[in-house]
Amino acid sequence: MKGVYFLISTLAILASATFLVSASDPGPLQDFCVALNDTKSAEAVFVNGKFCKDPKLVNANDFFFSGLQNARNTQNPLGSNVTAVNVDNLLGLNTLGISLARIDFAPNGLNPPHTHPRATEILVVLEGTLYVGFVTSNGDGNRLFTKVLNKGDVFVFPIGLIHFQLNVGKVNAVAFAGLSSQNPGVITIAKAVFGSQPPINPDVLAKAFQVDDNVVDYLQKQFWYDNN
Numbered sequence: 001m002k003g004v005y006f007l008i009s010t011l012a013i014l015a016s017a018t019f020l021v022s023a024s025d026p027g028p029l030q031d032f033c034v035a036l037n038d039t040k041s042a043e044a045v046f047v048n049g050k051f052c053k054d055p056k057l058v059n060a061n062d063f064f065f066s067g068l069q070n071a072r073n074t075q076n077p078l079g080s081n082v083t084a085v086n087v088d089n090l091l092g093l094n095t096l097g098i099s100l101a102r103i104d105f106a107p108n109g110l111n112p113p114h115t116h117p118r119a120t121e122i123l124v125v126l127e128g129t130l131y132v133g134f135v136t137s138n139g140d141g142n143r144l145f146t147k148v149l150n151k152g153d154v155f156v157f158p159i160g161l162i163h164f165q166l167n168v169g170k171v172n173a174v175a176f177a178g179l180s181s182q183n184p185g186v187i188t189i190a191k192a193v194f195g196s197q198p199p200i201n202p203d204v205l206a207k208a209f210q211v212d213d214n215v216v217d218y219l220q221k222q223f224w225y226d227n228n
Contacts, residue, residue, distance in 0.1 A: 034062040035091035050087060050094045063092035071172070072104040077225045079109030079167070084228065087182040094182060101177045105130070105167035111227065112188055113164045119184030121157040121177050123165070125149045128173025134163035149175075162189060186228045195224035 035050035053062070065085050072081035086099035093099055099119075103111055105128065113135075123132065133146035134157045147155055148168065157163040159180070167173040193205065194216075202216045209216070 032058065032063075032092060033095040034058050035087055035094035037091075050091075052094070053091070058092075063090070065090045068102045068176075071174070072102070074104050074106040074109055074172070076227065077223075078112060078227050079106035080104060080111045080165075080227050082111065082228045086179075086184070096182055097180060099179045099182055099184060101179070103165065103175045103177060105165070105173040105175075107167055107170055107172065109167045109173070111165040112190060113162050114186050114188045114228075115160055115162050116157075116179060116181070116184040116186055117160055119179040119181035120159040121163070121179050121184070122154060123149075123157070123175050123177045124154045125151055126174045126176060127151060128167055128171060128175075129169035130173055130175060131166045131168045132157075132164065134158065134161045136161060188224070188226060188228065191224035191226060194219040194222065 032055070033050070033052040034055075036053040037051075068083065068085070072083055074081050081104045083102040083104075084099065085093075085101065087093045090099075103123075105111070128151070130149045131146065132149055132155050133144055136143045136145070147153075149155055165175065193200065199220050202213050202220065205211075205216045205220075206213045
């Protein structure tokens with residue numbers, strides 16, 4: 001009987017471990033797999049959505065990105081600018097399960113409610129003061145967790161949950177975010193719902209948001225700026 005109990009316990013632990021591993025990018029089976037945009041190469045190997053560059057042709061520049069020290073232009077409707085460093089512009093990130101972003105904010109600038117379907121985000125404030133938060137899932141009652149962050153403060157946004165950052169200071173703010181995926185993805189809620197192409201049937205949105213059709217029509221006609 002004890003042997004059966006031990007076997008069941010072991011299987012449960014292994015199942016939990018498997019779930020945890022599958023919750024992030026697959027682990028690589030080699031030192032690196034620098035992404036290759038030339039899909040016709042006879043030496044390419046397909047891994048994690050990208051083709052691998054021949055390891056013998058890899059060099060230091062494949063793991064290098066420059067320019068994040070410079071402030072970004074925040075003169076847009078949101079007053080913010082996100083500069084992502086992921087597998088699309090730093091090919092050496094392929095299969096490594098990590099990326100980052102610099103976020104610049106003008107006073108009152110907003111990184112609007114959005115989600116990263118494939119990554120947890122950890123944010124550190126370099127300059128300024130940010131009001132940040134995330135909302136939990138329906139099963140947890142859609143609880144809102146918020147915090148005001150100052151220079152040097154850190155906050156974590158769990159994978160897949162809607163979150164935001166707002167500059168509540170009187171000067172520009174800068175933050176850096178680390179993400180647990182080489183390609184975390186981003187879904188900006190307002191743009192996805194009201195700016196989809198083709199548009200979502202207004203009847204669907206009017207019923208979902210419990211508003212008049214004219215409100216939905218107005219929102220769907222807006223220009224939904226994307227700062228990502």
